[in-house]
Amino acid sequence: EILEAIRRLLSPKDLQGLKIVVTAGPTREHLDPVRFLSNPSTGRMGYAVAEAARRRGAEVVLLTGPTELPPPEGVKLVRIVSAEELLHAALEHANDADVFVAAAAVADQRPAVRLDQKAKKQAGEESVVLERTPDVLKTFSERVEGRKQRPILVGFAAETEKVEEHARGKLAAKRLDLVVANDVGEAESGFGTTTNRVVLVAPDKVERLPLMPKTAVADAILDRVAALRAARGA
């Protein structure tokens, strides 16, 4: 904490005056009170972005799924469990944001039915119907579409194949300013690691970063965000 305070004092305050909303961690989509569909996100990437943004002077709101990480100091923390809850939190807290960084690993699907009690064991097979969860980033992007001061929208793409191609598709489909793409199949990159090798994909520029700590990736993302804002004349 003392180290973090010193780092904050020494950091340039290039994001002062900005409100940055970051989503982080996995979502859990419950079948019943004790079973859920989820993914291995630990929240480290989103928490690193939130901490770096705070250090660089921004007002930060962190919308976080269930993680075991300590809450970053000086950051407003909002806990959510499901994709649906994350969407509501995003619409509530990010409406007046200057930057929206969607680092959460939102589950694509959820059980169509949620039981109130834990299901008892049954013999044989069972079939579960899954339905799509709301697309948080796309919904938010549509909500702010056409605004004079549209927030900078940053998405993440965790892929196991055709990483850059999928990232470009996401950029266009959700009208984002930047997609941080990484190959979660790589050993030192992606879920549960402390390092990441990412590609920053913008409409007019693709930047491959070397393997680096997630804290350094966070600053690289925020550097690009600052550059995108400068290019808009903000």
Place this chain on the structure above:
Amino acid sequence: EILEAIRRLLSPKDLQGLKIVVTAGPTREHLDPVRFLSNPSTGRMGYAVAEAARRRGAEVVLLTGPTELPPPEGVKLVRIVSAEELLHAALEHANDADVFVAAAAVADQRPAVRLDQKAKKQAGEESVVLERTPDVLKTFSERVEGRKQRPILVGFAAETEKVEEHARGKLAAKRLDLVVANDVGEAESGFGTTTNRVVLVAPDKVERLPLMPKTAVADAILDRVAALRAARGA
């Protein structure tokens, strides 16, 4: 760590000479490389049992699902992901155990098919076929059945209703020596908490414990294990 070393020095070594195998944490049953079925277990209860057993002089092997907890000192740690992997680890490491404490929250079901690549988003609904996972504790119990030196078998029951009744059913069905039952629907008990209110259910005795830290619950469980061994004349 220094505190833990001092506690270990001061503890009675009533479990010296025993090999205790503990399972802990959730299992994850993958649909594809990045999606899985799981439950909210953090591993705290099992890790507490492993640490307490070590402190009391036992040789401890901890078979653990994915958790964010630091590995307990002096304990052999074996990491597993799925119920299937846990079963293999149990049969390998617990064959010569004196005590087997099954604190892991093993998923009851897994997807019948696992995809090698992350599934791309699809419109509309999808159906997933789930099949039963192997019952780790029951399989292990059958394996050691009829042995002269059958290990003491301790199971856990996490229920949202009829807690004691379900615990008695588990005790009989899996031929266990002790079931630690708790109501995961209670706010201060069960998943993700540091405290637990449990009922210790043995064939001839039911003991309700007050709300207490999981570390104290761990020692209460080991006290019962020691008593059960003494009753056998071990």
